[in-house]
Each structure stands twice: as structure tokens, then as C-alpha cells.
Amino acid sequence: MELDTIDWKILAELQRDASQTVQAIGDAVGLSANPCWRRIKRMEGAGVIARKVVLLDPEKVGLTTTVFVAIRINRHDAQWLEGFAAAIEALDEVTECHRMAGDIDYMLKLRVSGIADYDRVYQRLIARVPGLSDVTASFSMEEMKFTTALPRPN
Structure with a gap:
């Protein structure tokens, strides 16, 4: 789907606050409510x-x-991946999971109440997933930037 400048303005507004009325979004991007609503519905449909x-x-x-x-893992077969994906899906504390290029096979992002809570999740993870060769945790000291908004590509 080809997105124009107005579409990107609508998306920016929705990413900032999706609870806005269509009228408010339209006002912000220079459209009346009906054309704005149609664009939103088109982007939802696509x-x-x-x-x-x-x-x-x-x-x-x-x-x-x-x-x-x-x-880091020591198995790279489809059966292992299926079990790993199921184990990760079952851990609500895992908010993101990425398969990586380079020295690390997978990177997880977790949200927990503290170190003891992380240890509980860690114990569940290693009990459910065989074939882990290294699991290393790094604790964030300060969140310097957080956004869910995606930028417009160049």
C-alpha cells in the first residue's frame, strides 16, 4: 500500500494518541472527518x-x-524452535523476543518487578527449554527513550 504525506500525518496522530476522535485527527492533519475516517479504514484494511x-x-x-x-543455543532444528517459541509465548513477562544475527541467537526483553521476579522467570525458562548453552541477563538502569511510534521511512 502506498502511503502519502496525509496518511503519515494520520498515522503519527494515531501513534501519539489512538483515543482521539476522527474529527480531532482530521483537524490535526487538515481533513474533514469523513475523508480522514476513510483513510483510517483503508489503512486498517490493508x-x-x-x-x-x-x-x-x-x-x-x-x-x-x-x-x-x-x-545462545546449541540446537538449531525445527522441533527445538517450536518448543522454544511455545515456551517464550507462555512467559507473560517476555514482552519482546528477537532472533539475532551474530554471536547471540535470541534476545528477550522482559518486564518484571525485580531481581527475584526475574530469577523466577529464569528458572521457568531453563526448565522448559532444553539446549540453552548460555543465558545472560542485563538489567536496565535507566530507560532513556521509549516509544512505540514507528518513524516514516526515508
Whole structure:
């Protein structure tokens, strides 16, 4: 789907605050409500807008610790990957999982209440997933930037 400048302005508004009315978004981008609504529906239909969610403040819900977990594995077969994916999906604390290029095979991002909570998740992970050769955790000291908004590509 080809996105024009107005589409990108609408997307920026939605990424900033998806609870806005269509009228408010239209006003911000220079459109009346109906054309703005049609563009939003077109982008939803095309899958550009994947879903609308509410973002929680992790501090206010007691998830004060962000942990990045680097995983190296010694198995690279489809059966292992299927089991690993299921184990990761079952761990609610894992907010992101990436298959990596380079020395690390997988990188996880977790939100937990503290070090003891991380240890509980770690114990569940190593019990459910055989073939892990190295699991290394790094604890975030300060979140310097956080956004869910995607930039417009050049």
C-alpha cells in the first residue's frame, strides 16, 4: 500500500494518541472527518494499522525492572524452535523476543518487578527449554527513550 504525506500525518496522530476522535485527527492533519475516517479504514484494511492498544505505565503496575536476556543455543532444528517459541509465548513477562544475527541467537526483553521476579522467570525458562548453552541477563538502569511510534521511512 502506498502511503502519502496525509496518511503519515494520520498515522503519527494515531501513534501519539489512538483515543482521539476522527474529527480531532482530521483537524490535526487538515481533513474533514469523513475523508480522514476513510483513510483510517483503508489503512486498517490493508494491515498498515495492525491494532489499537492501551499502553500501561510499568512503574504504576509494579513492573519496575527491565531485563534484556541474551540466549545462545546449541540446537538449531525445527522441533527445538517450536518448543522454544511455545515456551517464550507462555512467559507473560517476555514482552519482546528477537532472533539475532551474530554471536547471540535470541534476545528477550522482559518486564518484571525485580531481581527475584526475574530469577523466577529464569528458572521457568531453563526448565522448559532444553539446549540453552548460555543465558545472560542485563538489567536496565535507566530507560532513556521509549516509544512505540514507528518513524516514516526515508
